[in-house]
Amino acid sequence: MNELIKFTQEREMIVFLPRELDHHSAASVRAEIDSALFSKEPKALVFDLSGVEFMDSSGLGLVLGRYARASVLGIPIIIRNPTPRQERLFTMAQMHKMVKIEKEAKNDEKAAK
Amino acid sequence: MKKPQNELRCTFVSNSCNEALARGIATSFLIMLDPTAEELADVRCSVSEAVTNSIVHAYRGTSGEVAMILRSYDDGTVKITVSDRGCGIGDVEQARAPLFTTAPDEDRSGMGFSIMESLSDKLTVKSALGKGTKVTITKKLSSKKSSPT
Ligand SMILES: Nc1ncnc2c1ncn2[C@@H]1O[C@H](COP(=O)(O)OP(=O)(O)OP(=O)(O)O)[C@@H](O)[C@H]1O
Ligand SMILES: [Mg+2]
Numbered sequence: 001m002n003e004l005i006k007f008t009q010e011r012e013m014i015v016f017l018p019r020e021l022d023h024h025s026a027a028s029v030r031a032e033i034d035s036a037l038f039s040k041e042p043k044a045l046v047f048d049l050s051g052v053e054f055m056d057s058s059g060l061g062l063v064l065g066r067y068a069r070a071s072v073l074g075i076p077i078i079i080r081n082p083t084p085r086q087e088r089l090f091t092m093a094q095m096h097k098m099v100k101i102e103k104e105a106k107n108d109e110k111a112a113k
Numbered sequence: 114m115k116k117p118q119n120e121l122r123c124t125f126v127s128n129s130c131n132e133a134l135a136r137g138i139a140t141s142f143l144i145m146l147d148p149t150a151e152e153l154a155d156v157r158c159s160v161s162e163a164v165t166n167s168i169v170h171a172y173r174g175t176s177g178e179v180a181m182i183l184r185s186y187d188d189g190t191v192k193i194t195v196s197d198r199g200c201g202i203g204d205v206e207q208a209r210a211p212l213f214t215t216a217p218d219e220d221r222s223g224m225g226f227s228i229m230e231s232l233s234d235k236l237t238v239k240s241a242l243g244k245g246t247k248v249t250i251t252k253k254l255s256s257k258k259s260s261p262t
Contacts, residue, residue, distance in 0.1 A: 022136075023165045024129035026220065054136070056161040057224045065220035085154060092231065093212070093224045 004029055005036050013042035014080075019051055023058040033066060037075070045070050050081040050104075059086070060093045067098055078102050117184035117192075119145070124180045127172040127197070135164040135181055139193065142183045146191065147256040155232040156191065156252055162225040163195035163248045169216065171199020171246055189254040198245040205238050 006014045015033055018025045037045060047063060049055070067077055077099040079090060090096055121142050125131045139160040143153055160181070167179045182194045202208045209230070214223030230236045235251040 020133055022129075022132045022161055023169060024132050027129065030220070054157065054161075056158050056165065057222050057228055058165060058220075060222040060224055061220035064222050089224070089228065092227060093222050095222075 004032055007040065007042065011040075011043040012046050013037065013040060013044070014046045014048050016048050016050070017052050017055075017059070017062075019053050021052050021055040021059040021062070023056075026058045026062040030062060030065070034069065037066065037069060037073070041073060042075060044076050044078055046078045046080050048080045049083070049086055052083075052086065055086050055089065057089070057093075060089060060095060063090075063095065063099065064093075067095075071098075076100065080104060115186060118187050119185045121183045122180070123182075124178050127168045127176045127179055127199075129165075129168055131179070132161055132164050132168065135179075135195075136161050138181065139183060142185075143191065143254075146185055146189070146254055148254050149256070152252065152254050156193070156250070159229045159232050159250045159252075160193060160195065162229050163193075163250065166225055166248070167195060167197035167199060167246070169219070169221070171197040171201075173200065189256060191252050191254060193250045193252075194247060195250075196245060196247040201242040201244050202238070202240040202246055203242050205240055209238065 004016060008014065013036060018029065045066060063077065063079065070077055079099050079101045081104055082090065082101060087101060090101065123138060125134060136157045139156055140153065143156055164179060177197060177199055180196045184192045207213055209226040211227040212223040214221040229250060233250045233252050237249045238246065240246040
């Protein structure tokens, strides 16, 4: 299994969210994300959705809760590699106004799954 | 509506690990009806929202039973009912409004009902304070092949 959190040289904190992102799994990753966020104060907090096959509103809530904390520290949030379906959920919740939504090339690989 | 052509009833305790279980059951029921990938994803997400609401809100601080009934009909319609005997909702119209949540400090976005509405063809919510809540999700599958093979 992938590690949950990785730091890049540019001091980006990348969170690889779980395959099934629901209320149950969100609760199990929240504390670790928050403690890394506060202790490392990264330049940006990136949620990488490449490995996420299922997401409901609990995924939105997880990001919203981190947004509230990160914005106090002046840390921007990036949502990387959402599927079109996942991106629609963020847009429905008006969250595209708070976070940056970004796609990498390996998106194709994900769509082919 | 006519008699269902297939029906599955189940009850589980309000543990959060059963959110994935409920999605799995809904998937198994639907697969027999040959849904498109999009239809299946719509139903899995809607079921997850309804069941999570029962676990998070209805039985807040306690635990109880969540019942799920899945029915399919000859014309390809699927109806899924998720019910609990939890705290109930005082104002259903307000609860259904986008971004409305009574638990913002618990990482809720207030989008559950809006998502269920947008992913299904019809959503009905019946609730009584202190008695519980019953949510019915209706989805018409394009395949029309509603007989299990
Ligand atoms: N089964 C239920 N029992 C009691 N209250 C409920 C139930 N389902 C929903 N509610 C109430 O309706 C509100 C709106 O529900 P909705 O699913 O739209 O948003 P949420 O659950 O608060 O947030 P999200 O679903 O985005 O995580 C909830 O905050 C809660 O007060
Ligand atoms: Mg909800």
